Amino acid sequence: MEDQVNEIIERLKAKDFIGLELLIEHFSFNIISAIHQILNRPEDKALVDDVANETFYKIWKNAQYYSAEKSSFHTWISVIAKRTALDYKKKDIKHQHLIPLEEKQAELAAEENTAFEQENFMTLIDELKEEDQIIFLSYYYYNEEPKQIAENLNLTTEIIYNRLSRGKKKLREHLLKGGKTHDDSEYF
Template sequence: MEKEIIALLIKRDFLGLEQFIDLLGSDIVKCIRALLNHPEEITYRKEAENEVFYRIWQKIASYDADKSSLKTWSLTITRNICLDKKRAIIRAQNIIPMEQLPESPLVDDYFEKENFLDLLQNLSEEDQLIFLKYYYYQDTPSEIAKELTMDVTQVYNHLSRGRKKIKELFDPNI
């Protein structure tokens, strides 16, 4: 079946493209949906789908059955197109990836740090440590739990109770 579809595609027969879409179209669409999954990317799915089928139509002569299956080859093309599309969307929206942000963009101001530390004095020592690690050093709850040899749910409970206590300082009616 695959060999017949490939032969038709190489001859530029649209019947081959129809059969290819019947055979692998749903897998390609699933791959596109998985990769272009953010709200701002959803509108680009159809464009990516068209580009994938066009690229396969153009590049089918370079397909080598000894190196991979038709499905693997097609999904690799799909993945690469989606990643290119994702990068273009990010560039167009001037989104800075998290790993490229400055070290501590949230606490650059000295007074913000002082206010934060003043608020922490109202918490227990353990809660202070967890708050510092989570909000100041931006450690993940799992990292904090591992370091303090406690369960991740306990870290979340400490954070929740600490936030509640700090809110009560501002509005005792809570």
């Protein structure tokens, strides 16, 4: 094996493509294993091939700097693989935290619209009787099922559906008349 490693090193230093082929043939498993030590989350799997290719390129490009006196060839290529994987991981994390300005502005606008809609919803349900407000909040805001609301208020599910229907009608009429306050007795 040592003779093969020496041949790979010499061919890489001479920029002989056979050396690169031999490197891939004999050390792919070691390089991929080193990469997987850094890129170990399921979402990192997409980066492994790119990191491996980059690692092979770096080894090819920097083979003349390898010194057997400083480390074994296996250690040297493992360090290159790990550093390359770490660089990719840092870039990926940084990329995930950056939101383009247009997206951030759209996100802020959506948040403002949601807050405005919630405020309008709360103002609008003020037009309903207290028990109907509870029903509306439970159903539309907290996404509770009519059966659960009925149990909480000691009413039947049919009454909950009727109150929701009449409440929607009242609120629709309120909106159509320009948001003017009506006497609850007109509708219930």
